[in-house]
Amino acid sequence: MAKATKKQALGRGLSALLKDPENDIKTAEDKNADKVVGNIVELELDVIEVNPFQPRTSFNEETLRELATSIRELGVIQPITVRKLDFNKYQLVSGERRFRASKLVGLETIPAYIRIANDQESLEMALVENIQRKDLDPIEIALSYQRLMDEINLTQEQLSDRVGKKRSTISNYLRLLKLDPIIQTGMRDGFVSMGHGRALINIDDTSQQLDIYEKVIEDSLSVRDTEALVRDLQQGKSSTKKKASANPPQELSKPFQKAQQNFSEYFGAKVNVKVQKKGNGNIVIPFSSEEDFKRLKKLISGE
The missing domain is CATH 3.90.1530.30 (Conserved hypothetical protein from pyrococcus furiosus pfu- 392566-001, ParB domain)
Known part of the structure; x- marks a missing residue:
C-alpha cells in the first residue's frame, strides 16, 4: 500500500x-x-x-x-x-x-x-495495440488491418511482421471486407461468426450471399452447414435449390405491405420485410455507408 x-x-x-x-x-x-x-x-x-x-x-x-x-x-x-x-x-x-x-x-x-x-506513429501505435485486444470483433480487426496497410503503406508481409500474425490470417480477415455490409453488420453484432463469413465470401453474387445469410439466421445453421450450403450452390446441385426454397417467404399481406412502406419512409431506405409460412420472418434495412449506418442506428435507438 x-x-x-x-x-x-x-x-x-x-x-x-x-x-x-x-x-x-x-x-x-x-x-x-x-x-x-x-x-x-x-x-x-x-x-x-x-x-x-x-x-x-x-x-x-x-x-x-x-x-x-x-x-x-x-x-x-x-x-x-x-x-x-x-x-x-x-x-x-x-x-x-x-x-x-x-x-x-x-x-x-x-x-x-x-x-x-507524430500522427503516423500515433495511428500505428493505436491500431497495433488495439489489434492485440481479444474483444474486438472480426470486422473491427479487418478494418484495423486495412487502415494500417492504407495509411502507413504496409504490405501484407510487412503487416504480418508488425502485428505478429501469419500472412494467411491477415488475408482471411481482409477478405471479410468484401462481404455485403448487411452481413458485416451481422458479424459485428454476433449473429454470425467469422467462420460463417469465410464461407459466405466464396459466393460472388451479393443477392445469393444475402439469401444464404438470411437462411443461416432463420435456421441457426452451423458453420459446417453453411459451408455445405455454399458448396452445393457453387456445384449447382438441385438439392441446394430445394433447401433454399424449403421455407420460401410468403407474399406480404396488406398489413405487412403497409408496415414495410412505413418502415421505408421512416428510415429513408428501401426496407424489405419477409414473412415465412410459420409466421416468422425478418426485416432488412440496407445502408450505403458507415455514416448512413450511424444515421439508422440513431433512428433505431432514439438517441
Whole structure:
C-alpha cells in the first residue's frame, strides 16, 4: 500500500511539472523529458482528447458500466497511454474504455503513460495495440488491418511482421471486407461468426450471399452447414435449390405491405420485410455507408 501511495504521489508531482510553462516538453530531448516520457503521470481528464485514429467504433455499454464499477472500487489499475499535443494538452493512444469509464464515475484524473509521437506513429501505435485486444470483433480487426496497410503503406508481409500474425490470417480477415455490409453488420453484432463469413465470401453474387445469410439466421445453421450450403450452390446441385426454397417467404399481406412502406419512409431506405409460412420472418434495412449506418442506428435507438 505504501508503494502504491508513493507511486501515486510521484505521478502528481510529474503532473505539476507538466503544468509549468517553463518546463513545456515537446521532444524527447527537452529538459526533464526523461522524467515524464514513459513514466506514469496523473493527468486531468479534461486535458485529454479522444484519438481520431481509434479503430474501435462501438463500445458495449454494459461492459463499460461494469468497468466503471470496478474503477469506482479499485481505481484505474492499468494506466492509459497518451501522446503530448501541446502545452497541457494530450490525445489518447490507447485505453479509451478506461478513459470513458473513469468519466462515468466522475474521476478528475487518470494515470497515464506519456508518449511523444507524430500522427503516423500515433495511428500505428493505436491500431497495433488495439489489434492485440481479444474483444474486438472480426470486422473491427479487418478494418484495423486495412487502415494500417492504407495509411502507413504496409504490405501484407510487412503487416504480418508488425502485428505478429501469419500472412494467411491477415488475408482471411481482409477478405471479410468484401462481404455485403448487411452481413458485416451481422458479424459485428454476433449473429454470425467469422467462420460463417469465410464461407459466405466464396459466393460472388451479393443477392445469393444475402439469401444464404438470411437462411443461416432463420435456421441457426452451423458453420459446417453453411459451408455445405455454399458448396452445393457453387456445384449447382438441385438439392441446394430445394433447401433454399424449403421455407420460401410468403407474399406480404396488406398489413405487412403497409408496415414495410412505413418502415421505408421512416428510415429513408428501401426496407424489405419477409414473412415465412410459420409466421416468422425478418426485416432488412440496407445502408450505403458507415455514416448512413450511424444515421439508422440513431433512428433505431432514439438517441
